[in-house]
Amino acid sequence: MASTRNCDGVVVLFPFLAHGHMNPSLDLARLLSTRYPSLSLIILTTDGNLPHLSRRGLPPSIRLSGLPFHPTDHGLPPDADTTFALPPQLVTRFNHAIQDSLPDSFSAYLSSLLEAELPLLCLIADMFLGWTAPIAEQLGVFHATFYTSGPYAMSIYNSLWINLPHVDGRHGDDDEIAVPGVPGITVRRRQLSRNMRSAASNPDHPSGRFVRRQAECCRRSRATLWNTAEALEKPFLELWAESTRQPVFAVGPLFSAAGGRGTVVDDGGIAAECFAWLDRQAPGSVVYVSFGSQNRLPPEEAADLAASLERHSRPFLWAAPAADQAPPQDAMRQGIGMVARGWVPQAAILVHPAVGVFVSHGGWNSTLESLGSGVPVVFRPIGGEQFFNAKLVVELLGAGAVAAAGGAEAAEAVEEVMADEERGxxxxxxxxxxxxxxTAAVAEGINGIGESLRALDEFMSSVTRRC
Known part of the structure; x- marks a missing residue:
């Protein structure tokens, strides 16, 4: 049942230009559209992303608007309007290019909205677009930061990049590092991404400069929205509110609250092929494998993982949006695995009764979709905050296992989770x-509404009170 509260005005959502950030922002827009039907919602992006987003099945109350961005001006490929398919060495350059090139056009766009007939209620901008906060503040626009990761992982991630406690001259993988500002939390050096570990020899690392700049700007925001639920991370939501002195609103998991990801047309029949294959498998027998939209295992590790799953007679469905994300064909000799070459409806696949475990890079969207489906996760983190998402789920929530590296090690972790023994x-x-x-966090019925929907209503109430 949707909220009938009237909220006349405009809300702008500005997601970072990566699929893992766009999807939850679109889900948030859909949820706002459902609960507040009188809102006018705008998804702001770059011109090059408009064709892709226009095919996402958005409701009529959500419109798209683009800002000019020319990737080649920054030494990037001409089609680099998102981080998808960018090699790792160009991702940081992309981040800085967005930060350096969009503020002027963004400021002009926001100013134009202030002159329009409908009131501009607020701007909800991605955590990697922190530079929008000072501009909104200058123009008198209510700014909220949207965190597409959880507060546990982001507290660790930001602290390590800002304080660099691992730049101490030591190099042992099992060195234990205290995380400044996050009481009681330590990480081992092997739980740091390769990019973060490289800061040990370069404290002025460009990734560190980017993170520090965004964190500094986000402190000028008026509120923070989180794609998580209190049930998962309440102590860390409270810690964030205490340390930043900003109100926090846990409004997720948004893929569940929004009731689906909309439609993506012209998938070439990949989805139907996946479900037909899954329908032929035994309940709880399938290992679903996906490393997200921009992560790649080393080819030899991908081959080792596929071959190891076959040795254990585990049927697997491997999603490979990009061609170089698939395992080599010669690693699949028994023919018990299927490779889906293209985009697949991951949330729908995870609720299929045949799926028993998810081997994942540990991106927050994938982690939430797996947990929301009741499917345990075997993590093979690759970059970003993925190592800390794995740490949360494995060490604090007890709903998965982790394989630091190696396809055979990941397959052994799968066996541990799927085995009919106490640990599994x-x-x-x-x-x-x-x-x-x-499910309870995003539910609404005769017994009231879940904590995540309540948090969203509280956020919108704070916005409309100001107006």
């Missing part, structure tokens, strides 16, 4: 319990 039963039970908590 406990992990699977915790995944089901967490799924029930997530």
């Amino acid at each position: 039963r406990k992990v699977r039970r915790r995944a089901r319990e967490i799924a029930a908590e997530i």
Whole structure:
């Protein structure tokens, strides 16, 4: 049941230009559209992303608007309007290019909205677009930062990049590092991404400069929205509110609250092929494998993982949006695995009764979709905050396992989680319990509304009171 509250005015959502950031922003827009039907919602992006987003099945109350961005002016490929398919060495350059080139056109766009007939209620901007906060402040626009990751992982991630406690001359993988500002939390050096570890020899690392700049700007925001639920991370939401003195609103998981990801047309029949294959598998038998939209295993590791799953007679569905994300064909000799070459409806696949475990890079969207479906995760982190998402789920929530590297090691972790022994039963039970908590957080019925929907209503109430 949608909220009937009237909220006349415009809300602008500005997602970062990466699929893992765009998807939850679109979900948030859909949820706002459903709960507040009188809102006028705008998704702001770059001109090059408009064709892709226009095919996402958005409701009529959500419109798209683009800012000019010319990737080649920054030494990037001409089609680099998102981080998808960018090699790792260009991602940081892309981040800085967005930060350096969009502020003027963004400021002009926001000013034009202030002159329009409908009031501009607020701007909800991605955590990697922190530079929007000072501009909004200068123009008198209510600014909220949208975190597409959880507060546990982001607290660790920001602290490490800002304080650099790992730049101490030591290099042992099992060195334990205290995380400044996050009481009681330590990480081991092996839980740092390769990019973060490289800061040990370069404290002025460009990734560090980018993170520090965004964190500094985001402190000028008026509120923070989180794609998580209190049931998963309440102590860390409270810690964030205390340390930043900003109100926090846990409004997720948004893929569940929004009731689906809309439609993506012209998938070439990939989805139908996946579901037909899954329908032929035994319940709980399938290993779903995906490393997101921009992560790649080393080819030899991908081959090792596919071959190891086959040796254990585990049927697997491997999603490979880009050609170089698929395992080599010669690693699949038994023919018990399927490779989906293109985009797949991951959230729908995870709720299929045949799926028993998810081997994932540990991106927050994938992690939430898996937990929300009651499917345990075997993590193979690659970059960003993925190592800390794995740490949360494995060490604090008890709903998965982690394989630091190596396809055979990941396959062994799969066996541990899927086996009919105490450890596997406990992990699977915790995944089901967490799924029930997530369902309750976004539910609405005769007994009231869940904590995440309540948080969204509280946020909108704070926005409209100001106006």
